[in-house]
Amino acid sequence: MPEVKNQYLRNDLQDWASYHGTTLQWPSTFPIRTVQPLRVTIASNNDPKLVEHLYKAAWQDNKNIGDEKVLREVLVHGGFEGDRLMEAANTASVKEELRLNTKRAVDNGLCGVPSFQVNDDKVVIWGQDRLNVVADMLCGHNIVPNKL
Numbered sequence: 001m002p003e004v005k006n007q008y009l010r011n012d013l014q015d016w017a018s019y020h021g022t023t024l025q026w027p028s029t030f031p032i033r034t035v036q037p038l039r040v041t042i043a044s045n046n047d048p049k050l051v052e053h054l055y056k057a058a059w060q061d062n063k064n065i066g067d068e069k070v071l072r073e074v075l076v077h078g079g080f081e082g083d084r085l086m087e088a089a090n091t092a093s094v095k096e097e098l099r100l101n102t103k104r105a106v107d108n109g110l111c112g113v114p115s116f117q118v119n120d121d122k123v124v125i126w127g128q129d130r131l132n133v134v135a136d137m138l139c140g141h142n143i144v145p146n147k148l
Contacts, residue, residue: 033066
C-alpha cells in the first residue's frame with residue numbers, strides 16, 4: 001500500500017475510534033495473521049465476548065494474536081478455555097467451516113474488512129463508515145445494488 005494511503009487509513013481509523021469513544025493502537029505486527037484467531041472464533045460458536053476480547057488484544061493492547069502462543073495466553077487471560085479452543089480450532093470441521101466462509105466471501109465479492117451482508121442478502125456493505133446502511137437493512141430497508 002502506498003505510504004500516503006497507509007497514513008490516511010491509520011488517521012481515519014483513529015478518528016473513528018475517537019468518535020466511538022475508544023482507543024486504537026495500530027498493531028506492530030500488521031498485517032495480522034488471522035487464520036488461527038478466526039478458527040478459534042468458529043470453535044467458540046462466534047462468541048461475541050471472545051471476538052471483542054481478541055479485537056482488544058490486537059488493536060488496543062498490541063498483542064500478536066497471529067502467534068499461537070500469544071493467542072493462547074490472550075484467551076486464558078480473558079477467562080476463556082484456551083487449550084480447549086486451540087485444540088478445537090485445529091479440527092477438520094472448524095478448518096472446513098473457515099474454508100467455506102472464505103469461499104463465500106470471495107464468491108460474494110467481499111473486498112476487505114469490515115464487510116457486511118444482512119439476512120443472507122447478496123448486497124455487500126463495506127466499511128465502518130457504512131454502519132448506518134447496515135442498521136437500515138436490519139430495520140427492513142431494501143438496498144438495491146448498483147449495476148456496474
